Amino acid sequence: MSTTSVKNVANQFVCDLVAYEPGKPIEETARELGLDPATIVKLASNENPLGPSPMAQEAMRNEIDQVHIYPDGGGYKLRSALADRHGLEIENVVLGNGSNEIIELLCHCFLNPEAELIAAEHAFVVYKLMATLFGAKYVEVADPDFIHDVDGMADAITENTRLVFIANPNNPTGTLVGQDALDRFMDRLPEHVVAVFDEAYYEFLEDAPDTLKYVKEGRNVCVLRTFSKAYGLAGLRIGYGMASPAVASLLQKARQPFNANAMAQAAALAAMNDGDHVQQTLDTNNTGLAYYEKAFAARGLEYVPSVANFILVKVGDGDVLFQKMLEQGVIVRAMRGYKLPEWVRISVGTQAENERCIEVLDEVLAS
Secondary structure, eight states: OOHHHHHHHSOHHHHTOOOOOOOOOHHHHHHHHTOOGGGOEEOSSOOOTTOSOHHHHHHHHHHGGGTTSOOOTTOHHHHHHHHHHHTOOGGGEEEESSHHHHHHHHHHHHOOTTOEEEEETTSOTHHHHHHHHTTOEEEEEOOGGGSOOHHHHHHTOOTTEEEEEEESSOTTTOOOOOHHHHHHHHHTOOTTOEEEEEOTTGGGOSSOOOOHHHHHTTOSEEEEEESSSTTOOGGGOOEEEEEOHHHHHHHHHHSOTTOSOHHHHHHHHHHTTOHHHHHHHHHHHHHHHHHHHHHHHHTTOOEEOOSSSEEEEEOSOHHHHHHHHHHTTEEOEEOGGGTOTTEEEEEOOOHHHHHHHHHHHHHHHHO
């Protein structure tokens, strides 16, 4: 079958899809530019600059001899530990190959060509990709000052709405919706809609809104969290959703068998109990955010104050700055894909990485 005929029989909304582009990998950058990988600073994907915790590393080493055996498909140990940690039952917890998989599972369960998904204008682009992939209508609600307008999102709900995504803190803006606004939104949520609170950066918050109370009330919600960010396990792809038993049972039906691998489950279980590593991560992040904010202010650069592990800054032409910094071995994230062509997003690294980033930023802006 020729390529042309394949496209003729494929779903058109898949053919029209613009694939997600992750942050530029270090190895790819080194190959393309002839750079030493050890000298490259990657601040593009909101990863933990400290790496995985020592306890997680030990758990992974202990799992190596058993990787010829399929993992626990039900994830009993990890799900039980998460349920205990959050005051839930194991039936409330669903594991995913990263929290991104839970996003996809929600779309499998609730989206179709007659359905609608609502999200903020500058929210995580995967929501739009998933809506497109399932042939659903994607409804964007403006977010003044880069903060979710949850009242506007509630206004946008129709009889065809099935999912509303609220990323909190939001990627790429780093902004947060407070408890009162979330409660107000939930008071207006109709029974035919599932509210999805994407909390990938939850651990970085000092005063986090309580969305799990909606799960405990049995509401149609799903709270997403991940081990990729504060816990430093991005390469293992392990995340989870917490939902009412009714919603969680649907997600369990939609997931693939053994979607959470054995090493990821073991590492996550260990990482969630390594409080020292998490605290060190938070201290590093708070220091880094303060450093970037001071540096941007001193240079007269507009930025969005962040509560996550990254910061959005306005630099003129984001694509040009990205490319010029890349050539000097510093990888940031251009934001044209988020309709922010004048901005870049910079992840917080170690202090040495942050200082190198500002050094190269100065050189590029001066040129």
